[in-house]
Amino acid sequence: MEGTDQHVAIACYYTRYRPKNQSAFHSSPAVFHGPDPLIHVRVARCYRRRSRAGASDHHAALLRHLLVLQAFSTEWHLRQLRLSLPQPRSSRAVAQLRLVDSQLEHLEVESAAWMTDLEWLQLQLPPPLTPIPSPASGSQGAARQCESAPAPVPSAAQQHAAVPPPAPLAAPQQLGLKLTCLALRGCRALRSAALAPLQVLAPTLRVLDLSGAELLNDECAGVLVSLAALQVLNLNYTSVGDPTLEALTYGARALGWARRYGAPAPAGAAAWPELCIHRWHLASTRVTAAGVALLAATRSMSFLDVRGVGVPRAALRPLESRFSLTLVQGAVLACSNGLAAALLNHPTLLACGCSPTDVAALGPRASAASITRARRLEQMQRRGRAGQSDNLADVPSRSHAALFLHFKRPVMITEGKMQYLYDERGRRYLDAFAGIVTVSVGHCHPVVNEAIIRQTQLLQHTTTIYLNHQVAEYAKELADRMPGNLKVVYFVNSGSEANDMALMLARLYTGNWDVVCLRNAYHGMSIGTMGTCGQHTWKQPMPQGFGYHHALNPDPYRGAFGDDGPRYAADVADLISSATPGKVAGFVAETIQGVGGAQPLATGYLPAVYKMVREAGGVCIADEVQTGFGRTGSHYWGFQHQGVLPDIVTMAKGIGNGLPLAAVVTTPEIAAAMAGRLHFNTYGGNPVCSAGGRAVLRVVDQEQRQAHCAQIGAHLLTRLRALAAKHDIIGDVRGSGLMLGVEMVKDRTTKEAAKAETATVMESMKDMGVLMGKGGLHGNVFRIKPPMCFSRQDADFLVDVMDTALARL
Numbered sequence: 001m002e003g004t005d006q007h008v009a010i011a012c013y014y015t016r017y018r019p020k021n022q023s024a025f026h027s028s029p030a031v032f033h034g035p036d037p038l039i040h041v042r043v044a045r046c047y048r049r050r051s052r053a054g055a056s057d058h059h060a061a062l063l064r065h066l067l068v069l070q071a072f073s074t075e076w077h078l079r080q081l082r083l084s085l086p087q088p089r090s091s092r093a094v095a096q097l098r099l100v101d102s103q104l105e106h107l108e109v110e111s112a113a114w115m116t117d118l119e120w121l122q123l124q125l126p127p128p129l130t131p132i133p134s135p136a137s138g139s140q141g142a143a144r145q146c147e148s149a150p151a152p153v154p155s156a157a158q159q160h161a162a163v164p165p166p167a168p169l170a171a172p173q174q175l176g177l178k179l180t181c182l183a184l185r186g187c188r189a190l191r192s193a194a195l196a197p198l199q200v201l202a203p204t205l206r207v208l209d210l211s212g213a214e215l216l217n218d219e220c221a222g223v224l225v226s227l228a229a230l231q232v233l234n235l236n237y238t239s240v241g242d243p244t245l246e247a248l249t250y251g252a253r254a255l256g257w258a259r260r261y262g263a264p265a266p267a268g269a270a271a272w273p274e275l276c277i278h279r280w281h282l283a284s285t286r287v288t289a290a291g292v293a294l295l296a297a298t299r300s301m302s303f304l305d306v307r308g309v310g311v312p313r314a315a316l317r318p319l320e321s322r323f324s325l326t327l328v329q330g331a332v333l334a335c336s337n338g339l340a341a342a343l344l345n346h347p348t349l350l351a352c353g354c355s356p357t358d359v360a361a362l363g364p365r366a367s368a369a370s371i372t373r374a375r376r377l378e379q380m381q382r383r384g385r386a387g388q389s390d391n392l393a394d395v396p397s398r399s400h401a402a403l404f405l406h407f408k409r410p411v412m413i414t415e416g417k418m419q420y421l422y423d424e425r426g427r428r429y430l431d432a433f434a435g436i437v438t439v440s441v442g443h444c445h446p447v448v449n450e451a452i453i454r455q456t457q458l459l460q461h462t463t464t465i466y467l468n469h470q471v472a473e474y475a476k477e478l479a480d481r482m483p484g485n486l487k488v489v490y491f492v493n494s495g496s497e498a499n500d501m502a503l504m505l506a507r508l509y510t511g512n513w514d515v516v517c518l519r520n521a522y523h524g525m526s527i528g529t530m531g532t533c534g535q536h537t538w539k540q541p542m543p544q545g546f547g548y549h550h551a552l553n554p555d556p557y558r559g560a561f562g563d564d565g566p567r568y569a570a571d572v573a574d575l576i577s578s579a580t581p582g583k584v585a586g587f588v589a590e591t592i593q594g595v596g597g598a599q600p601l602a603t604g605y606l607p608a609v610y611k612m613v614r615e616a617g618g619v620c621i622a623d624e625v626q627t628g629f630g631r632t633g634s635h636y637w638g639f640q641h642q643g644v645l646p647d648i649v650t651m652a653k654g655i656g657n658g659l660p661l662a663a664v665v666t667t668p669e670i671a672a673a674m675a676g677r678l679h680f681n682t683y684g685g686n687p688v689c690s691a692g693g694r695a696v697l698r699v700v701d702q703e704q705r706q707a708h709c710a711q712i713g714a715h716l717l718t719r720l721r722a723l724a725a726k727h728d729i730i731g732d733v734r735g736s737g738l739m740l741g742v743e744m745v746k747d748r749t750t751k752e753a754a755k756a757e758t759a760t761v762m763e764s765m766k767d768m769g770v771l772m773g774k775g776g777l778h779g780n781v782f783r784i785k786p787p788m789c790f791s792r793q794d795a796d797f798l799v800d801v802m803d804t805a806l807a808r809l
C-alpha cells in the first residue's frame with residue numbers, strides 16, 4: 001500500500017462501509033486532515049474485495065462508490081484525485097464520475113477506456129472539430145522546411161500552402177472547472193471525436209498525459225491545439241507523428257517562414273499563437289528528425305523525451321547547443337541514442353520516462369518537495385516489489401521453475417491487436433515475436449475472430465466419429481496449397497503431435513526405424529520429438545526415443561563448411577552407413593531452423609540429403625511449423641527455398657493464428673500405411689479450429705501476406721545489416737521474409753556468443769516497447785518473427801529501438 005495515512009484511511013473506509021451508505025461517508029470527517037488532501041483511492045482494491053464478497057453487479061457497486069466520491073469532492077473541496085482502476089470492465093463506472101463545479105485541479109486515471117462515455121463532458125459537448133490537414137502532406141512539408149538549404153522566397157500563395165492554418169475552433173464552454181492536470185493513461189478509444197470534450201478544459205489545463213492511447217493519431221491534433229494553456233504534454237506510446245507537432249508548433253513555423261524570407265507571416269498566424277508547451281513526452285511515438293526540428297524551433301521547450309523514437313544524432317544537434325547539455329532541473333533532454341545513455345544516468349535528471357509519479361513531479365507547480373515525494377514513492381514501490389506483490393508483472397522471473405519467462409521483469413499481456421500487444425497497465429508493445437511465431441495474420445484478426453465466433457455458436461465439438469463439413473473443406477483447401485501429390489491431411493493439435501505422427505508414418509511406410517535429424521534442430525517436446533531435437537536446452541535427462549541420429553548442422557555462419565550444402569550432406573551418407581543398418585525410415589528438418597536461431601540451411605543441402613535418404617529407403621519430412629504460410633516471403637513453404645519436394649510435411653503455429661491446431665500432409669501411398677490400425681485424436685480437426693484455420697488461409701491470400709513478408713522482410717534485412725555495420729556486437733544477420741535472425745557475438749573472429757548482452761538488449765527493447773524473440777543454442781540470437789501484418793514503419797521503429805539499446809550496452 002503506497003501513500004500516507006490518508007490513503008490508507010480512504011481505502012479502509014471504502015472497504016468497511018457499504019456503498020449505499022453515503023451518510024456514513026459524510027460523517028467521518030476525522031479521516032482527513034486539512035482542506036486540501038491528496039486522495040489516492042484504491043478503487044481497484046475495493047473492487048476486488050467486493051468481487052470476492054460476491055456482489056452480483058460489480059459495475060453498479062463501483063459506480064455507487066464513485067458517486068459517493070463526487071459528493072465528497074464537492075463537500076471537501078477535493079483538489080487532487082488519483083484513481084487506479086481495474087480495466088477495462090470498470091469503464092462505465094468512471095463514466096459516471098461528475099466533476100462539474102468541483103474544485104478538482106488534478107485528476108489521474110490509469111488504464112481508462114472510458115473517454116467516450118464521460119457523462120459530464122458529454123452533456124456539454126462543444127460542436128465537433130474539423131480535423132487538421134492531411135498527415136502526409138503535412139509531414140513532408142515539415143521535412144522540407146527543416147532542411148536548411150536556402151529556398152527561393154515563396155509567393156504568398158505558396159506560403160499559405162506550406163503553412164496551412166489549423167481548422168478554426170469553437171469557443172470552449174466555460175464551466176467554471178479548475179482542472180489543471182489530466183492524466184488518462186492507456187485510454188483505448190481516444191480518437192479526435194472522443195477527445196473533443198477536452199476543449200472545455202482549454203482555459204485551465206496545463207498538464208495532459210495521454211500516454212498509451214491506442215487510437216490517438218494525427219487527427220487528434222485539432223483538439224490538442226485548442227488547449228492553449230498546455231505546458232506539459234505526454235504522448236508516449238501513442239501513434240501521433242509529425243503532423244501533430246506541426247499543428248502544435250504552428251506559430252513557430254509561421255514565424256520561422258517570416259524570418260527566413262523576410263516576409264510577413266501567413267495570414268491567420270498571428271491569430272494562432274505558438275503554444276507554450278515546455279515539456280514534451282514523445283517516447284516510442286513516430287517522431288522523425290523533421291519533427292524534432294519543428295520542436296527545436298519553438299521557444300518554450302525545456303524537456304524532450306524521444307527515447308525509442310530513433311531520431312538520428314544529427315537531428316538532436318540544434319537541441320544540444322540550445323541546452324548546452326547542462327542538465328539543470330527544467331532543462332532536460334532525454335533522447336534516443338548515444339546521448340540518451342549519458343542523459344538517462346545523469347544524477348540531476350529529474351524525470352526521463354513517464355512513470356505514474358512523473359506526472360505529479362512534472363506538474364507546472366511541482367515543488368522540490370513533491371519531486372522528493374515522488375522519488376520516495378518510487379523507492380517504496382521498488383522496495384515493496386522485493387517483498388510480496390499481488391501483481392504478477394512485479395514478480396521477477398525465477399530460474400528454478402521449468403517454465404521460462406523471457407524477461408527479468410516479466411510482462412503481463414492482457415490484450416492483442418494485430419502487431420501490438422498491451423500489458424495489464426494498458427502499455428502498448430510492438431510484437432516482433434508473434435507468440436513464438438504463432439500469430440501469423442495478426443493478434444485477434446477480425447476475420448479469424450469472426451469465423452471462430454460463428455462456428456463456436458453453431459457447433460464446437462464432435463470428434464471425427466461424425467462428419468462435419470468444416471474439417472473436410474479445410475483439408476481440401478490446405479491440400480490445394482501443397483505441391484506434388486501431398487494430398488492427404490491429418491489434423492492434430494500441436495507441432496509436437498504433428499511431428500510424432502510424421503515419424504510414425506515414416507516408420508510404418510518404410511518398415512525402417514532409424515531417423516536422421518540435425519544438430520541445433522527443434523521439433524517438439526513430446527518424448528518422441530525430444531529425441532529429434534539437437535539442443536541440450538530442450539532435452540530432459542531421460543531416454544527420448546530410440547534411433548535418432550544427429551547429422552552435422554549445415555550452418556553457414558558457424559559450420560565447418562560455410563554455405564557449402566553438399567559438403568555437409570556427405571556427413572549424412574557417413575552417418576547412415578556407420579550408425580544405422582544402412583536403411584533409414586526418414587530424415588526430418590526445417591529449412592530455416594526457428595528455435596535454432598532463424599538459421600537457414602546451407603545452400604544445396606536439402607536436394608543432396610533427400611537423394612541420399614531416399615536411396616537408403618527413407619522418406620523426407622519437412623517441418624514447416626515456423627516457415628509455412630508465406631512467412632519467408634519468396635515462397636509459401638520453406639522447403640521450396642531449396643527446390644525439394646518432401647514426402648511428409650508438418651505444420652502448426654501460424655496455421656491457426658494462435659488456435660491449438662496442427663496438421664500432417666502426405667501422399668495417399670504413405671497415408672495408407674496407417675490404415676491397418678485405427679488412429680484417433682479427440683480434438684484433431686474440431687470444427688472451431690478448422691473454421692479458424694480456413695479463415696487464416698483466406699486472410700493470407702486476400703491480404704497478400706506472402707508478398708508483404710517479402711517486401712517488409714527485405715527492408716528490415718537491409719536496415720539490420722546497416723545496424724551490423726555500426727555495432728560490432730552483431731555477428732550475423734540472416735533469414736528470409738519475416739523470419740529473421742540477428743546473432744550477437746563478443747568477437748567477430750572467435751564468434752564467442754554474447755549471451756548476457758543479448759538478454760540486456762532484449763530487456764531494454766522491451767522497456768522501450770518492442771518485444772523481441774531470442775534463441776539459438778547459446779541464447780544469443782534475436783529472432784524477429786512478427787505477425788505478418790508488420791509494417792515498414794514497425795520495421796523502422798524496431799531497428800531504431802534496437803540501435804538505441806545496443807548503444808546503451
Ligand SMILES: Cc1ncc(COP(=O)(O)O)c(C=O)c1O
Pocket residue numbers: 436493494495496497499522523524525590594595623624625626652653
Ligand atoms: C519447428 C518446430 N517444430 C515443432 C514445434 C513443436 O510445436 P508445439 O510447441 O506446438 O508442440 C516447434 C515449436 O516451437 C517448432 O518450432
